[in-house]
Amino acid sequence: MLLFMAIVLPILLAIFIPLAYRSMKSIHTGWFVLLAPVLLFLFYLRFLSPVQQGEAQLARASWVPSLDFYFDIYIDGLSLLFSLLITGIGSLVVLYSIFYLDKTKENLGNFYVYLLMFMSAMLGVVQFDHTLALYFFWELTSISSFLLIAYWYKRDASRFGALKSMMITVSGGLMMLVGFLTLYVLTGTYSIRETIAQVDTIVDQPLFTVAVVLVLLGAFTKSAQFPFYIWLPDAMEAPTPVSAYLHSATMVKAGLYLVARFTPVFAYSEVWVWLVTGIGLLTLFWGSLFAVKQTDLKGILAFSTVSQLGLIMSLLGLGGFAYLVTGDAVETFTFATFAAIFHLFNHATFKGSLFMVAGIVDHETGTRDIRKLGGLMSLMPVTFTIAMIGSLSMAGLPPFNGFLSKEMFLDAVLGLLHADISTMTVAYLVPIVAWVASVFTFIYSIYFLWYTFMGSRKEEQLPKVPHEAPIGMLISPAILGSLVILVFFIPNVVGDWLVKPATAAIQSSSFASAADIEFYIKAWHGWTSPALWMTVGVVVVGFLLYKMLPKWQSIYSKWPERFTLNRGYDTLMDGSLNWNRALSDRFMTGSIRDYLVYMFAGMAILGITTLFTQGGFAISTEGLAPIRLFEIVLTIILVGSVMAILITWSRLTAVIALGGVGYTVALFYVIFKAPDLALTQLVIETISVALFLTAFYHLPKLDKHYKGKEDTSFRLGNFLISIAVGLTVTLIGISAYAQRQMTSISEYYKETVYTEAGGGNIVNVILVDYRGFDTLFEIGVLMIASIGIISMITLRLQKKKKGVTVDEIE
Amino acid sequence: MKSNDLILQTSTRVVFFIIFLFSIHIFFAGHYTPGGGFVGGLLMASAIVLLLLAYDFKTVKEVLPFNYLGMTAIGMLIALTTAAGSLVFNVPFFTHWYDYFDFPLLGKTSIHTAMFFDIGVYLVVVGITLTIIEMIGGDS
């Protein structure tokens, strides 16, 4: 329970934040908020040692036990690593935000409520073992991200960035949900661990691949993989602390977490491993390529994040191969997973610091446009130092942690060549793509650093006079920067305590616990290490290309704007309005005639096809009386009167014809010996005809007004539909009559009408007794009709104009 | 609408009461022979329509000076209360009760709660017809 309380602590705290914000204006609200992540970070640190020894932490809270919905908490190495990242980086970000956001100008109450909500949500995602609970908090991260991106809600860019991120991540989340439910249908459990336990029984089922693809859609959208990454650059509209926290260090890694978590289940599927590896590499390449195009500091970082997420994704995919191979190759691929986790950690440190640097630059100069920046090194030496550490680590240079994990990455992709599954030549492409992407990574890292801090100063273009940031704002990035260097020198401390337990969780079929993993991280592998030479190549080629950057950067603008993914999204969103509007206008004409045509056509098609395809049609003449002459005559009169109503232009004729229909029906009742009905029908017809005539007395003449206005030309389509409707009703009627199966309940009425009901006239006894309830409500209908008439005639809120014309009704 | 047809007016005076009495007859006969509250009410309504056609709405209002909507509502309440009487005895809703009595003068007669229900039906049918007439007549 304590573990559950830990997850919801931030949300609970959030309830008091608006209060604190309003009542204590003098203290920056962030200081209260800071409590939560710091406390939680310390709390989770305690688990390092037990988890490393393989003692996972368990807890359960229930929500809807009837639906098997529990908040099952399961903290193993993977969850713990993420929890520490969330709370650790969270503490630094909150601290940073205290100096970044002005307590007098900004609505801090809202900001911190969203942020705390996110913190809880993210902790839940990485700790729940229950798929529905995971989904629950997954969507909560999307929503808090939505609110944070639109924090400056008056700006259009913020609103649309927020919407974009939500549309993409929530739809991915939904697909993931369907995937989870598919898994549930296969296994009968929502627990991930139990699913892993019975994975043998489900891998061969056809639904398994469906689940694979659906869950991956969730992971790819959240972790901004190609082609879903487009939301991430637009999410940069959020305040920079948010970008550093959600859109670089934590939330976007939820997709990676998901892939890692489900590797023991899905890695048995080749679709999974190839998709994860392939999409990861593509994203790595694509992101690095387009990072160089950006001119906004945060834009560069956004694309670089996309690219780095792709890198980690592809490593996780390679790790998945461990489940498909045997022998020595297993070690190669488990090492990929090890590298993935290590890089994930490293990325959080250097990218976090870089985002904070971008925020500082923005804060102190008033712009993030790299074309206006330059030469800030001497003005902001501390910021520059941190930026340099971060950038070079990102570029993969020593002595920074990025170098170590980049080398491991290159080793891993080369490992694919040695493994025995490389019957596919595609495998050779993998190291090449990885290398090219590394070159571009190098370029944008240097681009970011140089264009901001080196070169000539352009102070006249800056909105503000730049100077070094206040010390408070520098603390957080400085801590992260120191970690970047520190990890380079003591990589195996991180490796043993964080990376190995996480790897053990992912590669559960190879390693029972962290202690079984014998990987050792070292910076120097000797001159023969191919990864080393690849890195050398990256630096040389990268440096040359960087020097020539002004010459080829314009290539990017050659790509037609129309074919970009962003444009695709915009078209889709505008299209959702415009296309649908056009489509809708085509059939939602507002004309009741059109609607009736659709409805009748639908009805006739449904009725007739069912009748004939299901073999329902039958005809039977058994027990029918012969048709007599006056029945034929009455039928002719009936049809004639109906036709007369349709074609006449005179109200009088129409009413008389209508009366004709009614009286003829009454005569039919007489023939069929139903005196009650005949009497009723006759009186009703009389009254209604008389009342119609009285009412028409008040109306303008029909023919003068409307003749010619209305299109009465013959329409074949409508004609056919009306025939079809008539046929449907008749044919089903004939068939129903021909296939009577049971005797009617009316026999009972005949037997009991005198003995039980105390009456002699069945019709009336049915009306007042057997089915008197019907009558009660039929007179209710009459009563309601009368109030309808009164209110229609007496209440006209609008001034009476010409009355409603036929045109309008049409 | 004003009608000055003297023959129609004169005969209406007679016919109106004939139809009215017939409607009462039909109403009571209903339980054993064709008829009942609904048809009875309709017949009464037709008599009123005749009155309207022969004279005008003012005359109708003079002959039948009620609140027509109130009449409808009361008819409904009578029908509903009859049906709901079963609530008091805790038997299924709408359970009727009847018995035979020997009245002086009338002889053996049955009293049936269905008749009270039918009175309600009768009133509603007449009430709504009058409402419609009032609305059409009053709007001009």
Add this chain to the structure above:
Amino acid sequence: MKLINLVVLPIIVPLFIGTVLLLFRKSLLAQRALGLFGAAATLVVSLFLLAKVAEDGIQVVTLGSWAAPYGISLVSDMLSILLVATASLLTLLVLWYSVYSLGEKRELSFFYPATLFMLTGINGAFTTGDIFNLFVFFEVFLMASYVLIALGGERIQLRESMKYIIVNVVAAALFVITIGYLYSITGTLNMADLAVKLGDIGSMGVISTVAIMFLVVFGIKAGIFPLYFWLPGSYYAPPLPVLALFGALLTKVGIYSITRVYTLIFTTDVAFTHDMLMMLAIATILFGSIGALAYMDVKKIIIYNIVIAVGVILFGVAAFNEVAVTGSVLYLIHDMLVKALLFLMIGVLIFITGKTNLREMGGLIRHYPVLGWTYLVAVFALAGIPPLSGFAGKILILQGGLEGGFVWQSIVVALSTMVVLLSAIRIFIYAFWGAEKSFNSPPKAKYVNRMIPVVILFVITMGYGVFIEFLMPLFQATGTQLMDSSLYIDAVLGGEK
């Protein structure tokens, strides 16, 4: 004492009070007080009945002491009483809201009695166990809805009410004809009896045809493809409280009726009839989506969302297993609550801005934060985001769909959530965010008055999501009763009361 007539009360209480209201036409106070009292009393008796059904199982009374199937049976099973209770609750809240928003002229023009009569018809339709009596109750609530849709006599109202009446008269005629077919084949009208007899007969082409015709008849009310076309225009016309009632209740009677006949009566040719229902449900979702995305008019957006939800609920019914059907019922109640809530909210929105076009709104969150944030949460509830009210139902519907092997259909249903979310959140993004625009903002007190019932409904709706565990036994009972029709049949035809 055994109260055998409890089943009747949710039907006749509003009828009685509505009728009494006709005698006090001129008194605004009487109309308001008795109107609210009528709805409240109905709610109380239906909750009482709910408790009874939860405790003792299906409640039946066959009227006039006749034996079923000869008399008319009224049957309160769990599905029925849940819907009755929800309808009564919503009517009460909407009436409350109307007191502040409708305007005296409309209020005095039979608004309260007509609403109570509509409730009579709706509760009756949910309760009756007789297919012809169902028709009668359809007439009752339809007639009342004619009164309500034209209430006020504005031009657009007269125009649209005309269309509404035409469509419904056609539907009513078709309804009677279809009942005629069924009666011709089986000779009975009692639904339990029909279930027994059709079960004995087994699968038969003509019966499948009649099943499809019933789908058409009820589909017109429910607003399924290709029969929903009348709905958006007609629902657009009446004043907002009326629209809220229509949106929350009327289509649901159609859905209920389909659910009833497709779980109780027509279960002998599931492979055909329910697959047809499935196809139409998916088509309904797609066509609803087109409309929901096409407009920037707040009323239209929510109206088209009704259509989408109809498809989603019927998808669960068509999947026809206990999980999916339970999910459908959970979702059905959720949808009634949340649709009423959303309509009332946009009612307030329109009241504040005087506009219905989103492009003319903006920046309201600053001055109307309560409306804004509750609206946003309601949208998430509508989209089935956990832990809000739509979640449990949606999960079960999808799970049931997947269990039934309807994979791509389930994906369509899941994706429809995105349409729902996008269309409804547009309102939030355009109206509440963005640059502030100036409106002739009405007095704060009037805004607050309207918000009281809205916030109460909001809290109830949220409670329906967060505390769903406490209601789950009811819904599980519903699922069991719907999938095991012998429970219903035995209750009606079994022991005599």
